[in-house]
Amino acid sequence: MDEGADSDHSTETTFQTQQNVANDRRSIMKFDVSAHASADVSAATISMYCTDSSGAQTGTWTLRRIVRTTWAPTTVDWLNYNGGTWTTAGAGHNGDDHSSTNQLTGTFPANQDLIGWYDFGNISSLVTDAIDNRSGILHLSLTLTQNRTTVWSWASTSHATISGPKLFLRVPSLAGEAQLILEEG
Helix, strand or coil, X not given: CECCCCCCCCCCCEEEEECCCCCCECEEEEEECHHHCCCCCCEEEEEEEEEEEECCCCXXXXXXXXXXXXXXXXXXXXXXXXXXXXXXXXXXXXXXXEEEEEEEEEEECCXXXXXXXXXXXXXXXXXXXXXXXXXXXXXXXXXXXXXXXXXXXXXCCCCCCCCCCEEEEEEEECCEEEEEEEECC
């Protein structure tokens, strides 16, 4: 979602994340983990392919659960979601639009080009919450919490040659640990 933009970005090959006074960009994504409702998830990691990190400054990122779950890729923009209006533009309101409970925060490496796959730490508590309380649907927002000129571009599910965001689940089983890979969508 780009600040001020009211258009459908669902067919674009990349999506962007940036926090800047002139133009915020936030990314939202959805994963269906309902097929694993009986699983005990010991670890979960979001992995996304960075196609461009122009400016290559360090930045603090946060993954948060989106509270409003009626959005779809074709009906969401900076101001609206599926016919409703975000309380704060860009799904920015803690409580009504997103939740800071069980959020995960980290920092991109300083002065490095991030082109390639980037793993966003263990979000098993968010996955377990989605399984236990959200019908197995995990709605996430990726935001930056520092004012930077760097724009991080990530491959979307519409990218022709690179996979979009993936959710890796580690699930203990009788035969050891199994790793399940789910694609965003």
